[in-house]
Amino acid sequence: MALFDQINQQIKEAMLARDHARLEALRGIKKEFLEANTAPGHKGELTDEEAIKIISKLLKQREDSAAIYRENNRPDLAEEDEAEAAIYREFLPTPLTEEEIRERVKEIVARLGVSDMKGMGQVMGVATKELAGKADGKSISTAVRSILQG
Numbered sequence: 001m002a003l004f005d006q007i008n009q010q011i012k013e014a015m016l017a018r019d020h021a022r023l024e025a026l027r028g029i030k031k032e033f034l035e036a037n038t039a040p041g042h043k044g045e046l047t048d049e050e051a052i053k054i055i056s057k058l059l060k061q062r063e064d065s066a067a068i069y070r071e072n073n074r075p076d077l078a079e080e081d082e083a084e085a086a087i088y089r090e091f092l093p094t095p096l097t098e099e100e101i102r103e104r105v106k107e108i109v110a111r112l113g114v115s116d117m118k119g120m121g122q123v124m125g126v127a128t129k130e131l132a133g134k135a136d137g138k139s140i141s142t143a144v145r146s147i148l149q150g
Helices: 003-017 020-037 048-071 075-089 098-112 117-130 137-149
Strands: none
Touching: 003 020, 003 048, 020 048, 020 075, 048 075, 098 117, 098 137, 117 137
16 A cells, blocks of 8 residues: 555544644645645655655754754653654654665765765765665765775
């Protein structure tokens, strides 16, 4: 089942269960999906990879805003954003560990034949596409940098 269809099904279930917080989070995801699908230049259906990128972006926004709320002594608002973030995580693949990221990056470096820091951009481009939704850019960058330098 496509991610878009899963979200629609979960919306129906949340409506029946009268779970307002979950319903709002799921509607937010669906809104972003529909906007991406109707954006200029987008052709066809929304792929699962595109959907994962959208959900990852939403997750990062919620995590960042929750951190800001905590810094400003607003735990009530932080808890709302953290609850939404937990719902978003349900639809994302399990994140890779640091060691798994390093292994994947090593494979990419070997496949591309890059041996020094001059090829970091090339490796980052491929690694970011292949590890989308499974690892964040900072972790990938750290792994690429350490492998190419050492």
